[in-house]
Amino acid sequence: MSPTGKRGSRRISVFDTTLRDGEQAPGNAMSAQTKLELALAIEALGVDVIEVGFPNSSPSDLAALRLVSEALTTARFCSLARANRADIEAAVTAGGTERHQVEIMVTGSELHMEHKRGITRAENLAETEFAIGLARSLGVRDISLGLEDASRGSDDLLRALIETGLSEGATTVVLADTTGHMVPAEFGDMTAKVRSWIPSDVVLSVHCHDDMGLSLANALAAVEAGADEVQATVAGIGERAGNTPLEELATVLTYKGHLYDAYTTLDTTGLYEVFQTLSRKIGLAPPRNKAVFGDNVFSTLAGIHQAGMLRNPITYEYVEPERFGRERKILVGRHSGRAVLRHVFDELGLPWDQELGQKLYEEHIASRSDGDFISVAELKHVLSTTVAAAI
Numbered sequence: 311m312s313p314t315g316k317r318g319s320r321r322i323s324v325f326d327t328t329l330r331d332g333e334q335a336p337g338n339a340m341s342a343q344t345k346l347e348l349a350l351a352i353e354a355l356g357v358d359v360i361e362v363g364f365p366n367s368s369p370s371d372l373a374a375l376r377l378v379s380e381a382l383t384t385a386r387f388c389s390l391a392r393a394n395r396a397d398i399e400a401a402v403t404a405g406g407t408e409r410h411q412v413e414i415m416v417t418g419s420e421l422h423m424e425h426k427r428g429i430t431r432a433e434n435l436a437e438t439e440f441a442i443g444l445a446r447s448l449g450v451r452d453i454s455l456g457l458e459d460a461s462r463g464s465d466d467l468l469r470a471l472i473e474t475g476l477s478e479g480a481t482t483v484v485l486a487d488t489t490g491h492m493v494p495a496e497f498g499d500m501t502a503k504v505r506s507w508i509p510s511d512v513v514l515s516v517h518c519h520d521d522m523g524l525s526l527a528n529a530l531a532a533v534e535a536g537a538d539e540v541q542a543t544v545a546g547i548g549e550r551a552g553n554t555p556l557e558e559l560a561t562v563l564t565y566k567g568h569l570y571d572a573y574t575t576l577d578t579t580g581l582y583e584v585f586q587t588l589s590r591k592i593g594l595a596p597p598r599n600k601a602v603f604g605d606n607v608f609s610t611l612a613g614i615h616q617a618g619m620l621r622n623p624i625t626y627e628y629v630e631p632e633r634f635g636r637e638r639k640i641l642v643g644r645h646s647g648r649a650v651l652r653h654v655f656d657e658l659g660l661p662w663d664q665e666l667g668q669k670l671y672e673e674h675i676a677s678r679s680d681g682d683f684i685s686v687a688e689l690k691h692v693l694s695t696t697v698a699a700a701i
């Protein structure tokens with residue numbers, strides 16, 4: 311149950327693409343063994359689908375698909391393929407057809423048709439028909455039509471691609487804001503429109519990029535407009551500015567899912583451990599204020615906040631650290647006040663001593679140099695040694 315006691319009615323499917331879109335960005339390369347380790351950790355969070363990679367792109371990605379497809383027991387796994395025979399056959403050969411979603415990326419905008427592919431609309435539709443039909447003929451039942459750059463495609467093109475894909479057997483449609491150019495109102499409208507074109511049993515999935523910092527807001531607007539699934543990555547890693555961060559999506563749906571009539575069944579307590587593993591594997595250090603995972607997000611140094619939080623953490627904390635595998639930390643530096651000292655006196659069972667308190671405040675808090683801070687445990691040690699020395 312949500313901490314707010316309110317929950318939406320639609321379970322949102324979570325599609326994790328840390329190992330594919332996340333991995334393709336500079337600095338994020340992962341060996342097959344690393345993908346296996348991460349896939350198992352991500353599966354344990356209760357993610358629905360894990361995109362393992364792009365099997366025809368390299369022997370390493372092919373090996374990863376083989377390893378991961380044999381190891382996962384609850385999540386489905388997904389491979390990315392272009393709309394061509396070689397990519398689709400490689401995916402099916404390495405990953406089989408059981409619990410395997412093949413996401414076939416088709417050209418979702420006139421802009422990409424002209425400037426990237428050099429193909430006509432007729433060629434685009436023919437390629438889509440061929441590719442989805444091929445996957446179906448190879449026995450794939452879980453076929454995703456990935457509309458790359460859909461957010462810049464015309465309605466006419468998108469509708470034709472979707473009709474073609476569905477008539478050939480696609481079971482999921484992915485709307486991608488590939489360049490992250492949309493704002494939530496636009497992406498929500500687009501999602502609602504596409505939702506109205508497709509039957510309710512076709513999964514509508516969204517894939518957003520963070521070029522303007524809107525990937526989460528866009529994904530939420532899509533959920534509100536009827537998307538069934540969100541593609542996300544741990545810590546938001548991915549091409550350029552990255553993708554919708556899984557942990558932020560989970561946080562919003564935990565606390566505010568009812569406003570989107572949505573919920574997920576993710577185990578949010580395991581998210582931070584998965585992030586730590588990812589961070590060790592690819593050397594990722596997020597900014598200290600990064601939501602959910604940053605070093606500072608459950609720590610405070612500021613006296614006014616601490617005075618409130620020591621009475622009741624809800625004064626300055628909405629997101630609860632324990633729900634996300636994190637710990638609350640009160641730190642002591644020159645921005646702190648006397649409340650933390652009072653707390654330490656209390657913890658040691660000592661009555662508050664105004665004179666000693668003021669002395670410790672001046673020596674150990676107010677005059678602490680910029681950027682320097684200690685823990686409450688260290689402050690406790692200072693107080694107990696001071697008291698012991700005075701006896």
Ligand SMILES: CC(=O)SCCNC(=O)CCNC(=O)[C@H](O)C(C)(C)COP(=O)(O)OP(=O)(O)OC[C@H]1O[C@@H](n2cnc3c(N)ncnc32)[C@H](O)[C@@H]1OP(=O)(O)O
Nearest residue numbers: 334364366367368392393394415416417426427458488549
């Ligand atoms: C939006 C995304 O994130 S899509 C995923 C992007 N990820 C990656 O590109 C990482 C993995 N990619 C790779 O390892 C390589 O690009 C490979 C192995 C897939 C292909 O390498 P190459 O054959 O040398 O092609 P290259 O990468 O230079 O160009 C891509 C080709 O794919 C074609 N292509 C792009 N999208 C599609 C599509 N949806 N369907 C079919 N072909 C496509 C391009 O037109 C281009 O072919 P062309 O030069 O004949 O026009």
Ligand SMILES: CC(C)C(=O)C(=O)O
Nearest residue numbers: 456458459486488517
């Ligand atoms: C494959 C697609 C969904 C993609 O990654 C994108 O368009 O950004």
